[in-house]
Amino acid sequence: MSDDSPNTDIITLTRHVIQEQYRLGDAATGDLTLLLNAIETTSKFIATNVRKARLINLIGLAGETNVQGEEQKKLDVLSNDIMVNALRASGRTAVLVSEELDEAIIVEDRYKGKYCVVFDPLDGSSNIDAGVNIGTIFGIYKIKTDSKGTLSDVLRPGSEMVAAGYTMYGSSCNLVLSTGSGVNGYTLDTSLGEFILTHPGIQIPSRGKIYSMNEGNAMYFYPPVTAYLESIKFPKSGKPYSARYIGSMVADVHRTLLYGGIFGYPDDKKSKSGKLRILYEAFPMSFLTEQAGGVATTGTQRILDIVPQGIHDRCPVFLGSKDDVNDVIRFYKEVP
Numbered sequence: 001m002s003d004d005s006p007n008t009d010i011i012t013l014t015r016h017v018i019q020e021q022y023r024l025g026d027a028a029t030g031d032l033t034l035l036l037n038a039i040e041t042t043s044k045f046i047a048t049n050v051r052k053a054r055l056i057n058l059i060g061l062a063g064e065t066n067v068q069g070e071e072q073k074k075l076d077v078l079s080n081d082i083m084v085n086a087l088r089a090s091g092r093t094a095v096l097v098s099e100e101l102d103e104a105i106i107v108e109d110r111y112k113g114k115y116c117v118v119f120d121p122l123d124g125s126s127n128i129d130a131g132v133n134i135g136t137i138f139g140i141y142k143i144k145t146d147s148k149g150t151l152s153d154v155l156r157p158g159s160e161m162v163a164a165g166y167t168m169y170g171s172s173c174n175l176v177l178s179t180g181s182g183v184n185g186y187t188l189d190t191s192l193g194e195f196i197l198t199h200p201g202i203q204i205p206s207r208g209k210i211y212s213m214n215e216g217n218a219m220y221f222y223p224p225v226t227a228y229l230e231s232i233k234f235p236k237s238g239k240p241y242s243a244r245y246i247g248s249m250v251a252d253v254h255r256t257l258l259y260g261g262i263f264g265y266p267d268d269k270k271s272k273s274g275k276l277r278i279l280y281e282a283f284p285m286s287f288l289t290e291q292a293g294g295v296a297t298t299g300t301q302r303i304l305d306i307v308p309q310g311i312h313d314r315c316p317v318f319l320g321s322k323d324d325v326n327d328v329i330r331f332y333k334e335v336p
């Protein structure tokens with residue numbers, strides 16, 4: 001057949017994950033495959049609700065506040081419920097942590113499995129009503145040997161995650177996943193109802209031309225961040241960086257993985273630990289970034305080395321192209 005004939009051997013997410021498991025020699029149980037399948041289904045379910053939101057009265061506030069003091073949107077709550085129901089029923093989880101739930105869920109014995117899932121059911125909620133890209137972020141730990149699943153199974157460094165990923169609900173629906181050996185991207189074919197491998201082996205360029213930060217907070221920034229921003233906006237080379245900031249971490253990180261550059265949400269004089277949550281925002285995105293050959297730091301520490309003390313703890317985040325993020329680290333060392 002000629003090169004432009006239709007592909008008759010498409011690689012779906014499930015097929016790809018099974019292949020990976022064989023390669024890693026962990027095909028014995030298939031538990032992780034089943035868990036990822038459950039997550040994939042939740043992404044499809046959330047995606048259809050996001051697309052219909054305006055039509056089925058899913059826009060706007062739910063009327064409650066979450067533990068971080070944020071007003072929950074209807075889609076935040078719906079996405080959370082979709083994920084909790086599916087993950088519990090998968091029979092593969094022991095502990096669930098969600099941005100929208102004050103406490104971790106310890107899964108009852110009858111459904112208990114050996115994985116813990118930490119997730120941001122709907123990321124970028126301020127963008128929902130404007131129809132701008134939003135997403136779901138997840139990270140997966142395996143419970144420790146002999147554990148039945150407790151908080152200590154998730155209050156661990158991000159480097160101990162066995163998988164992490166996100167789904168972006170945008171002009172297309174993309175699921176990006178790492179099970180610890182590189183990063184792959186899949187695009188939802190809505191007619192098939194399957195995620196198809198479209199971005200195998202994502203690698204972040206070693207240097208980019210884009211920076212992505214909410215500079216509306218500039219008056220609160222600390223000197224290293226201000227000095228770094230000056231260096232890319234008024235560079236000696238005469239070629240300043242472009243600014244792109246969507247305000248949905250999923251979308252900003254997705255662009256950073258594909259195009260390179262740097263995404264940042266620093267700590268500042270107002271937000272003592274930054275804004276992004278360690279377990280279900282910073283860790284999964286840092287895991288993906290490192291797996292794609294990039295760097296993820298707080299400015300002074302590798303993010304994946306942090307040991308979170310609480311499930312909703314926050315940390316400063318800079319992630320993206322190796323050379324760009326290393327520049328930030330240098331500014332933190334050199335600028336008092």
Ligand code: AHG
Binds near residue numbers: 124125126247249275
């Ligand atoms: P969430 O919608 O899950 O609460 O997350 C919002 C986060 C993240 O998506 C984004 O990077 C950041 O908040 C944007 O914050 P600002 O509006 O302060 O820029």
Ligand code: MN
Binds near residue numbers: 070099125
């Ligand atoms: Mn929120």
Ligand code: MN
Binds near residue numbers: 122
């Ligand atoms: Mn979020």
Ligand code: MN
Binds near residue numbers: 099122124125
């Ligand atoms: Mn959220």
